[in-house]
Amino acid sequence: MSYFTEDTSTEVVNGRIGADASPRLRKVMTSLVNHLHAFIRDVELTEAEWETAIDFLTKTGQICCGNRQEFILLSDTLGVSMLVDAINHRAPDGATETTVFGPFHVDGAPERDMGANISLDGKGEVCLYSGRVLDLDGKPIENAIVDVWSDNEDGFYDVQQPDSQPAFNNRGRFRTGPDGVYAFRGIKPVSYPIPDDGPVGKMLAALGRHPWRPAHMHFMVTAPGHRRLITHIFVAGDRYLASDAVFGVKETLIVEYLKTDTPSEVWRADYDFVLCRQTA
Known part of the structure; x- marks a missing residue:
């Protein structure tokens, strides 16, 4: 003993x-x-530091509610979420890299016609998103579901502003055909801060860190027989790429958004997604 x-x-x-x-x-x-x-x-x-830690964790739990999960925010800002993601989604060279899911995905977004505009409030600079869903051999994947979502021109998701944004604003799902092509219109996303009015925000301030995320479009791509892919594409040149508050940026996910001469499509972003086969 x-x-x-x-x-x-x-x-x-x-x-x-x-x-x-x-x-x-x-x-x-x-x-x-x-x-x-x-x-x-x-x-x-020290005992004082231990008491401060207990108080911090208590307040982190107390601020959690149906629309906010402060512990996930804490995990994100300490790099834990990205590390868990990296360990659990190791993939062969050539597969599209993953990144954090984020708290703003909504189940049940409508499946829209290919090329449809997901920006329901008509605000922001229109961007055409297009590309293909491929397997590791470069073959197109049919019946892949490309589930997308982003913030609005003010940096807020529809669930953050249910009284001012239409339901499913800047959200949609698109099904690929035999060519594996997807295409939709949204807006060029903008940088936005994660919620910083709680314990995690105070921690970031004490550490001399900012709460900002670089501009990005979210993608979740699923297809029969293939591993689900959760990722973003980031706007090249964004000032927060190298200091993303949640460490979500990977170099392969940074995309050049190209200015166009078409008034109805001010920007264009092209990106192919490469999926891994599902393993037992």
Whole structure:
């Protein structure tokens, strides 16, 4: 029998895990205790700092509601969400890279005709988005669903402004044909800040970090027999590309939005999505 001391804390706590705990839970919790106790020893955490941490986590939970998940925001801004995404979506060279899902996807967006305009309020600079959905051999994928969503010209999603934006504004789903082509009209997205009026915002300010995300269009691409792809395409030249508050930018996802001479399509963004086969 060993009692709790500064030197034996890790072994004593992990030694209390029961024999009936699942192997996976045992592995996760043992590692968590190891790292957590090592962190506390490393920084020699004071009681005042520990109380501040407890207060921070309490306030983070208290601000969570149906339309806001502050713990996900905390995970995002600490790079945890992107690291979990990277570990769980390793893919062969040539496959489109993933990035964070984000909190603003809405199930049940309408399936629209190819080429339709998803901007229902008519605001913002019109952009034509087009490309193909391909497999790793470069063959087009038929019946892929390209689910898209973005902010409006003021940097807000429709669910953030239900009283002023039409439902499903800047959202839609498009089904590819035999050629794998998708095309729709939306707006050129703008940069926007993540919610920074809560504990996470105060943390960012204390760290000298800003809350801004670079302009992007969200994509979720699904197809029979293929792994689901969740990603963004980012506007090249955006000032926040190298300092995205949630670390979501990958170089392969930065796209040159090209100015056109067509008044009905001020911008154009072309991007092909390459999906991996679904594995058992």
